[in-house]
Every structure is written in C-alpha cells, then in structure tokens.
Amino acid sequence: MDRIPILRMGKILLVTIQVDMHDNLAMVLQDDLTERIVKDKARGVLIDISALDIVDSFIGRMISNTAAMARVLDAKTVVVGMQPSVAITLVELGLKLDGVRTALNVEKGMELLDVGVSFGKR
Amino acid sequence: MDDETGHVMPLKTGEDVVRLRQALRERVLAIKLSLVDQTKFVTAASELARNVLDYGGGGEAHLHMVERDNKRGITVVFIDQGPGIADVEQALSDGFTSGGGMGLGLGGAKRLSDEFHIETAVGQGTKITITKWKAF
Numbered sequence: 001m002d003r004i005p006i007l008r009m010g011k012i013l014l015v016t017i018q019v020d021m022h023d024n025l026a027m028v029l030q031d032d033l034t035e036r037i038v039k040d041k042a043r044g045v046l047i048d049i050s051a052l053d054i055v056d057s058f059i060g061r062m063i064s065n066t067a068a069m070a071r072v073l074d075a076k077t078v079v080v081g082m083q084p085s086v087a088i089t090l091v092e093l094g095l096k097l098d099g100v101r102t103a104l105n106v107e108k109g110m111e112l113l114d115v116g117v118s119f120g121k122r
Numbered sequence: 123m124d125d126e127t128g129h130v131m132p133l134k135t136g137e138d139v140v141r142l143r144q145a146l147r148e149r150v151l152a153i154k155l156s157l158v159d160q161t162k163f164v165t166a167a168s169e170l171a172r173n174v175l176d177y178g179g180g181g182e183a184h185l186h187m188v189e190r191d192n193k194r195g196i197t198v199v200f201i202d203q204g205p206g207i208a209d210v211e212q213a214l215s216d217g218f219t220s221g222g223g224m225g226l227g228l229g230g231a232k233r234l235s236d237e238f239h240i241e242t243a244v245g246q247g248t249k250i251t252i253t254k255w256k257a258f
Contacts, residue, residue: 020143023136053161054143056168057230085161093165093230 004029006036012113013037014106016048026062033066037073044113045070046106050081060095067099078102080109128186133174133200142171142183146198149187153194153256163196163254166234170200170250173228178202178248188253195236195255203247210240 002025007014013036015029033045047063049055067077078101082090090097103109131142146167150160167183174181181202188195207213214229228250232238237253 020140022140053147054164054168056165056172058139058168058172083161085158088158089161089165089234092162092233093169094233095230 003032006032008036008040008042009110011041011043012046012110013040013042013044014046014048016051018051020054021059021062023058026058030062030066030069034069034073037070037075043075044110045075045077046109046113047077047079048081048106048109049079049086050083050105052086053083055082055086055090055095057093057095060090060097063100064098067097071099076101076113078109078112080104080106128184128197128199131183131185132180133171133183133202134180136175139168139171139175143168145185146196149185149196150254153187153196155196155254155256159254159257162234163252166231166252167198167200169231170198170228170252174200174202174204174248178204181247190255193255193258195253197237197251197253200250200252201247206244206246206248207240207242208244210242 004015004017004025013033015033019025036042037045045066047066052059063079070077077099079097080103082102101112103112129145131145132138133142143164146164150163155163171183179202181200184199184201186197188197214232231252235252236255239251240248242248
C-alpha cells in the first residue's frame with residue numbers, strides 16, 4: 001500500500017505531501033504521524049504542502065486533526081509552503097486551520113518550531 | 123452551444139473525488155482560467171463532491187464546457203439521491219454541519235464559484251450546479 005514517507009530531523013518530523021491524497025492515504029498518514037511522534041519523542045511536526053495545488057476541507061481536517069493529536073502528545077505542528085492561490089482560496093472558503101502555524105518554507109518552519117535540530121549530537 | 127449531458131463521472135469513493143479533480147484540472151487549464159480561478163473552482167468542486175459522498179450516499183458529477191455571450195466557462199452538476207437538505211439557508215451559512223466536519227462545503231463552494239444553483243428537498247436528493255467563467 002502507498003504510504004507518505006515521514007522523515008525525522010532531530011526532534012522534528014517532516015512530511016511532504018506530494019500526491020493528491022485519497023481518504024485511505026490521509027487516514028494512514030494521520031495514524032503514522034501519531035505513532036512516530038510517540039516513538040521518536042518528536043516535539044514538532046512540519047507538514048510541507050508546497051506541492052499541493054488544491055487544499056479542500058478534507059485535507060484541512062486532516063491537518064487540523066494531526067495538529068490536535070500532536071498537541072496532546074506535546075508536539076507543535078507547522079504547515080509550510082502553502083501556494084499563494086491555495087492561501088487565497090482557503091480564506092474565501094473560510095477554512096481555519098485550527099492549532100496550526102504556517103511558515104513560508106521548511107527552514108522558517110523549523111525556526112517556528114524552535115526545538116532545535118541536532119545531527120549526531122546528544 | 124454545450125453538449126447535453128456532458129461528461130459524467132461517478133462519485134462513490136474517495137478515489138472518485140481525486141479523479142474528478144484531475145478531470146477538472148485539465149478542463150480549467152484548457153479554457154485558460156487564471157491560476158487563482160482554477161484553484162477556487164476545483165476546490166469548490168472538491169467540497170461538493172465530498173458532500174455527495176459524505177451526505178448524499180454517493181452520486182455523480184456532470185462536467186460541461188459552456189459558452190455564453192462570447193465567454194467560455196465550465197459547469198459541474200453534482201447529483202445525489204440522498205436525504206436532501208431541509209434548510210438550504212442554514213446549510214449555506216458557515217458553521218452548519220450535521221456530520222461533525224467543518225461544515226464549510228456549501229457556503230464556501232458558492233463563494234468560490236461565479237454561479238451556484240441548488241435544487242433539493244427532503245427525501246428527494248440534491249442537485250447542485252456551479253459555474254466558473256473565463257474573464258477576459
């Protein structure tokens with residue numbers, strides 16, 4: 001089964017959504033992320049949506065749910081790379097991504113998360 | 123002059139919604155809608171398609187390329203034989219939800235489209251038509 005890969009950078013999990021997700025893929029991603037937050041003791045989740053040209057309330061709900069679960073597990077969620085036309089559409093749609101900060105790109109997203117990334121240091 | 127039934131696509135699974143988005147992407151590109159208009163319309167259609175799935179018990183979408191007064195556009199008709207909507211005004215106002223979702227579908231889809239028509243009655247299913255025109 002297809003799965004969206006989750007990368008770990010120190011205490012941050014990075015997910016890049018590059019495909020038009022159908023229900024199953026979205027559910028599996030939510031579950032995978034929750035598991036990984038616990039397993040890796042992650043403090044932050046970066047969701048990269050720079051490849052998404054359409055974000056509807058289904059995806060919005062997935063992101064909000066993920067952020068809510070992350071919060072329960074003491075991790076923060078940041079969405080990065082929102083395309084301008086997507087941002088304009090989301091405002092008009094009235095979609096609020098509750099509990100989710102946004103940032104321009106992965107680098108700025110990591111600054112927002114402010115948990116530090118350590119490679120090989122303990 | 124537009125074709126009678128247009129291109130009919132089933133809306134019974136999540137994958138059907140993805141397929142519909144794909145089909146629409148091609149068409150909005152073909153009539154050269156601006157990027158923002160493309161995004162708005164395909165998003166509106168995605169919302170309505172999900173409604174057919176989640177509240178309508180499944181249904182179908184009819185895609186038409188249309189023309190009027192020297193402008194070109196695209197129309198999508200969403201049809202289901204579900205329970206119908208009792209209070210359309212309430213359904214169109216944001217915050218309405220019967221299914222625990224964000225409840226933005228109808229109001230949002232209307233704002234994102236140039237034209238929006240709804241025919242519905244309790245026990246008689248729902249038919250929603252949205253259109254986006256290519257502005258010159």
